[in-house]
Amino acid sequence: MSARDDVLAAVRAALGEDRPDLPAVDRSYRDRDPLPAGADLVDLFVERVEDYRAEVTRCAAADLEATVAAALAGAERVVVPDGLDLAVRGAVPDADLTPTGLDAVDAVVTRASLGVAETGTLVLTHGPGEGRRAITLVPDVHVCVLPASGVVRGVTDAVAALDPVRPQTWVSGPSATSDIELDRVEGVHGPRTLHVVLVSDA
Amino acid sequence: MARTFVGMPPFPVAARSALSDTRLRRNLAHATGTIREKRARVVAEVEDWEDLRRQAAAVKDATLARLDEHLLTLEAALTARGATVHWARDAADACAVVADVARAHGVDEVVKVKSMATQEIGLNEALAAQGIAAWETDLAELIVQLGDDLPSHILVPAIHRGRAEVREIFRTRMAAAGRPAPDDLTDDPAALAGAARLHLREKFLRARMAVSGANFAVAETGTLVVVESEGNGRMCLTLPEVLVSVVGIEKVVPTFGDLDLFLRLLPRSSTGERMNPYTSTWTGVTPGDGPQEVHVVLLDNGRTRALADEVARPVLRCIRCSACLNVCPVYERVGGHAYGSVYPGPIGAILNPMLTGVGSDPATDALPYASTLCGACGDVCPVAIDIPGLLVHERVRVVDAHRADPRPKPEALAMRAAAWVLGDSRRMALGERASGLAGRLRTRRAAPGGRGVLGWLPFPGSRWTGARDLPTPPVESFRAWWRRTGRDEGQGRR
Numbered sequence: 001m002s003a004r005d006d007v008l009a010a011v012r013a014a015l016g017e018d019r020p021d022l023p024a025v026d027r028s029y030r031d032r033d034p035l036p037a038g039a040d041l042v043d044l045f046v047e048r049v050e051d052y053r054a055e056v057t058r059c060a061a062a063d064l065e066a067t068v069a070a071a072l073a074g075a076e077r078v079v080v081p082d083g084l085d086l087a088v089r090g091a092v093p094d095a096d097l098t099p100t101g102l103d104a105v106d107a108v109v110t111r112a113s114l115g116v117a118e119t120g121t122l123v124l125t126h127g128p129g130e131g132r133r134a135i136t137l138v139p140d141v142h143v144c145v146l147p148a149s150g151v152v153r154g155v156t157d158a159v160a161a162l163d164p165v166r167p168q169t170w171v172s173g174p175s176a177t178s179d180i181e182l183d184r185v186e187g188v189h190g191p192r193t194l195h196v197v198l199v200s201d202a
Numbered sequence: 203m204a205r206t207f208v209g210m211p212p213f214p215v216a217a218r219s220a221l222s223d224t225r226l227r228r229n230l231a232h233a234t235g236t237i238r239e240k241r242a243r244v245v246a247e248v249e250d251w252e253d254l255r256r257q258a259a260a261v262k263d264a265t266l267a268r269l270d271e272h273l274l275t276l277e278a279a280l281t282a283r284g285a286t287v288h289w290a291r292d293a294a295d296a297c298a299v300v301a302d303v304a305r306a307h308g309v310d311e312v313v314k315v316k317s318m319a320t321q322e323i324g325l326n327e328a329l330a331a332q333g334i335a336a337w338e339t340d341l342a343e344l345i346v347q348l349g350d351d352l353p354s355h356i357l358v359p360a361i362h363r364g365r366a367e368v369r370e371i372f373r374t375r376m377a378a379a380g381r382p383a384p385d386d387l388t389d390d391p392a393a394l395a396g397a398a399r400l401h402l403r404e405k406f407l408r409a410r411m412a413v414s415g416a417n418f419a420v421a422e423t424g425t426l427v428v429v430e431s432e433g434n435g436r437m438c439l440t441l442p443e444v445l446v447s448v449v450g451i452e453k454v455v456p457t458f459g460d461l462d463l464f465l466r467l468l469p470r471s472s473t474g475e476r477m478n479p480y481t482s483t484w485t486g487v488t489p490g491d492g493p494q495e496v497h498v499v500l501l502d503n504g505r506t507r508a509l510a511d512e513v514a515r516p517v518l519r520c521i522r523c524s525a526c527l528n529v530c531p532v533y534e535r536v537g538g539h540a541y542g543s544v545y546p547g548p549i550g551a552i553l554n555p556m557l558t559g560v561g562s563d564p565a566t567d568a569l570p571y572a573s574t575l576c577g578a579c580g581d582v583c584p585v586a587i588d589i590p591g592l593l594v595h596e597r598v599r600v601v602d603a604h605r606a607d608p609r610p611k612p613e614a615l616a617m618r619a620a621a622w623v624l625g626d627s628r629r630m631a632l633g634e635r636a637s638g639l640a641g642r643l644r645t646r647r648a649a650p651g652g653r654g655v656l657g658w659l660p661f662p663g664s665r666w667t668g669a670r671d672l673p674t675p676p677v678e679s680f681r682a683w684w685r686r687t688g689r690d691e692g693q694g695r696r
C-alpha cells in the first residue's frame with residue numbers, strides 16, 4: 001500500500017464508521033466589535049502600528065508624493081512594483097530583480113490592500129502596486145501607502161475581505177525578534193524600518 | 203516516531219540536574235516571567251477571549267472528526283493550484299521525500315523555517331546523512347544549531363541561553379558555518395541579531411531550496427499559513443525556487459474564514475503580541491511570485507494514534523503556541539531539556555506519549571508525571587485543551603501498561619521529584635489539585651473502564667488510597683475557586 005493509502009486508512013480506522021455530528025461552531029463572535037467602545041478606527045490603527053515601533057505619517061492625497069519622498073530620505077535606489085501610481089525619485093522598476101539585485105537597493109515603496117485596526121496590521125496581496133513578495137522583504141526600508149478608507153476594524157473583517165488564492169503578507173511592524181532573553185529587538189531579516197503613509201480620503 | 207532525545211535520562215533524573223543549574227533557572231524565570239506578563243496584557247484586551255477559545259476548539263474538533271474528508275479536499279485543492287502532495291506515514295517517509303526533492307535538484311544545502319514537525323522527524327540529521335546541509339534560519343534555532351545544542355522551548359528554542367552565552371557561540375562557531383561574527387560583537391541583543399542578519403543573508407540569497415512547516419493548512423483552498431516574527435520565514439518562503447512544507451495532518455482547518463479565530467488567538471497566546479510581525483499565506487504556485495515548485499508533505503507520525511483515543515484526541519487541537527510552557531511551574535524550574543523531547547512542557551508531557559505510545563520507553567512513560575496538575579496550562583490554552591485531565595489520562599495508560607511489571611513505577615520516582623521541585627509551600631495545592639482531578643475523572647469516564655482510578659492516587663494520596671476508599675472530592679479546589687473568582691489572570695502565579 002502507498003503511504004497515502006496507509007495514512008488515510010489509519011485516519012479512517014481511528015475515526016470509525018459511527019461519526020456523530022458535533023455541535024456547530026457558534027459564529028456570533030463575528031458580530032462583536034473587536035475595538036474598545038468609542039475608539040476612532042483610524043486613530044486606533046495609527047496608535048497600534050506605532051506600538052510596534054513603525055513610523056506613521058498621515059497626509060492628504062495632494063501631499064502624497066512629497067510625504068513618500070520625505071519618508072525615503074536618503075534612499076538613492078528605490079524599487080517600485082508594476083502598477084504603482086506614484087512618482088518616486090530614484091525609482092528602480094522591479095523587472096525580475098534577483099535576490100542579490102534586491103539586496104543592492106536601499107528601499108521599496110508599495111501600496112497595501114488593507115489595514116487592521118484591532119492589531120495594527122497591514123495586509124499586502126501582492127497585486128499591481130504591491131508587487132511580488134520578495135520586493136517588500138529584502139530592502140531595508142519599506143514605505144507602505146494605505147488610504148484611510150482601507151482600514152478595517154478587526155482580523156475577522158480582514159479575513160472575510162481577502163482572496164485566499166492570492167499570496168498574502170500580513171505585516172505588523174518591522175521585523176522583530178525576542179529570541180535573546182525575551183528582549184524585543186526590531187530588525188532581523190525583513191525591513192528594519194517600516195514607514196506607513198496613511199492618506200486621508202478627503 | 204516522535205522520539206525522545208537519544209540518550210537523555212528520564213525526566214526525574216534530568217530535572218534534578220537542571221535544578222542545580224542556577225544560571226539556567228535565572229534565564230528561565232526571567233524569560234517565562236516576561237512572556238507571561240505580555241500575554242496577560244494582550245489577552246485582557248479581548249473581551250470575548252473565552253468564547254474565541256471555545257469556538258476554536260469546536261472548529262478543531264469538528265475538523266478532526268472528519269479528518270479524512272478534509273485531507274482529501276486539501277490534497278485536491280493543492281494539486282489544482284500546482285503543488286505536489288506527498289503523504290508520510292512516519293519520520294522516515296517524510297525525510298525521504300525531502301531528501302528526494304533535494305537530490306532531484308542537485309542541491310547540497312537547504313534553508314529552513316523553524317518548524318516543530320521537521321524537528322519531530324529529525325529532518326536535519328536525516329539530510330546530513332545524505333550530505334545535505336540544513337540551515338536553521340530562526341535566530342533561536344541558529345543559536346541552538348551553532349551551539350550543538352538542543353531546543354528547549356517551542357517558541358524560543360534558546361530560552362535557556364543568556365546573552366553572554368549567545369555572544370560566545372556566535373564568536374566561536376559562526377565562522378565554521380559561513381560568514382563569521384564581527385570582531386567587535388557585544389552581547390547587546392540588537393548587535394547579536396545584527397550578526398545573525400549578516401550571517402544568514404548570504405545563505406538566503408544563494409539558497410535554491412527551502413523547507414518549512416505550516417501553522418495552518420486550509421482544506422477548501424489549499425492555502426498554507428506560516429506565522430513568524432523575524433522575516434526568515436518570508437525569506438525561505440519567497441526567495442528559493444523550490445519549497446517543501448512538512449505539515450502534520452492535524453494542521454487542517456476547513457475554510458479560510460476559520461483563520462479569523464486562530465489569527466486572533468495564536469499571536470496573543472504565543473509571543474504576547476496583538477499580531478506577530480509577519481504572517482505569510484500561499485496557495486500552491488503563484489506564477490511570477492515565489493517558489494515555482496511547491497511540495498507539501500502530509501505527515502501522520504503517530505497522530506492517528508492520538509486520533510484513535512477519543513479522550514486524548516483534543517491534544518490534536520494544539521496550535522503550538524507555547525503558552526502552557528510559560529505558565530508551568532515545573533517548566534519554569536527545570537526548562538525544556540529535562541523533558542528529553544522536541545515537545546517540552548505540559549503539551550510535550552501529553553503529546554509525546556500519545557504520538558509514540560506508552561509502556562516501552564521509560565523516558566516517555568515518565569513525562570505525564572512531570573506536572574503538579576496545578577491547572578495553569580489548561581487555563582491559558584487558546585484551544586481549550588484540558589491538559590491536566592489528559593495528563594491524568596496518560597498516567598492511567600502508563601500504569602495500565604505496567605500492570606504486570608514488578609519494576610518500580612515511574613509515578614513513584616516522578617512524584618518524589620515533583621515534591622522536591624516544588625517544596626513545602628506547594629504541597630497543599632498539589633494535594634488539592636490531584637484530588638480534584640480524581641473527582642473530575644469519575645464523572646468524565648476518562649480512565650478506560652473507569653477502573654482503578656482512585657486506587658493509585660499519587661503520593662501523598664497513595665498512602666491514603668492504599669488502605670481506604672476515597673470519597674469523591676469536589677471538582678474545583680478552594681485554590682482554583684479563589685483564582686477563578688477573586689484574582690486576575692496572570693497575577694501571582696509563579
Ligand code: SF4
Nearest residue numbers: 520521523524526583
Ligand atoms: S497545548 Fe494549548 S497552550 Fe500548549 S502549546 Fe498547544 S495550544 Fe498552546
